[in-house]
Amino acid sequence: DVKVTQSSRYLVKRTGEKVFLECVQDMDHENMFWYRQDPGLGLRLIYFSYDVKMKEKGDIPEGYSVSREKKERFSLILESASTNQTSMYLCASSYYGNEQFFGPGTRLTVL
Amino acid sequence: KQEVTQIPAALSVPEGENLVLNCSFTDSAIYNLQWFRQDPGKGLTSLLLIQSSQREQTSGRLNASLDKSSGRSTLYIAASQPGDSATYLCAVSLEAQKLVFGQGTRLTINP
Numbered sequence: 001d002v003k004v005t006q007s008s009r010y011l012v013k014r015t016g017e018k019v020f021l022e023c024v025q026d027m028d029h030e031n032m033f034w035y036r037q038d039p040g041l042g043l044r045l046i047y048f049s050y051d052v053k054m055k056e057k058g059d060i061p062e063g064y065s066v067s068r069e070k071k072e073r074f075s076l077i078l079e080s081a082s083t084n085q086t087s088m089y090l091c092a093s094s095y096y097g098n099e100q101f102f103g104p105g106t107r108l109t110v111l
Numbered sequence: 112k113q114e115v116t117q118i119p120a121a122l123s124v125p126e127g128e129n130l131v132l133n134c135s136f137t138d139s140a141i142y143n144l145q146w147f148r149q150d151p152g153k154g155l156t157s158l159l160l161i162q163s164s165q166r167e168q169t170s171g172r173l174n175a176s177l178d179k180s181s182g183r184s185t186l187y188i189a190a191s192q193p194g195d196s197a198t199y200l201c202a203v204s205l206e207a208q209k210l211v212f213g214q215g216t217r218l219t220i221n222p
Binding site for chain 1: 212
């Protein structure tokens with residue numbers, strides 16, 4: 001079975017802190033994605049990566065950066081967390097042209 | 112800009128009924144379409160993937176159809192069970208596998 005894991009299920013941080021969210025997949029997928037999900041706004045793409053060290057902005061990249069040093073690992077970084085970044089963060093991976101598989105999500109609260 | 116709409120937003124039916132969830136999209140130039148389910152507070156589980164060249168896909172009690180020319184997809188659930196209660200999300204894939212999601216249909220199956 002495809003497995004996508006995320007480093008934390010719940011996270012509470014303070015405004016201004018640097019936050020790292022990690023995602024690991026075990027299926028050798030080229031593509032990896034970070035989304036956030038908010039009530040009334042649905043799922044929105046933050047960043048994605050189609051290869052190691054490659055990244056592309058999604059629809060809402062402001063305030064975020066990403067890192068992909070190894071194929072199986074894709075990190076989302078909040079350089080200076082703000083309260084409007086309180087959300088559910090979902091990571092996904094896929095082979096090109098095939099279905100995306102999602103992790104369990106990280107619910108981040110920024111106080 | 113691609114927009115994905117799911118109607119109804121919520122649906123409640125008695126156990127055992129067959130039901131249909133609807134998804135429509137504005138731009139027919141899609142790469143594929145994927146249906147997911149999401150349980151409260153959890154990540155997304157992939158149910159079915161339909162490539163743009165396909166008309167339907169089946170998995171157990173689930174059948175998804177795709178009519179690209181009219182911008183529509185349906186998810187048919189046969190003999191519904193209380194365990195089918197969840198939010199069902201439809202997403203269309205654009206270039207580089209960027210998914211655009213609908214807002215989802217919250218399904219409740221009453222015993």
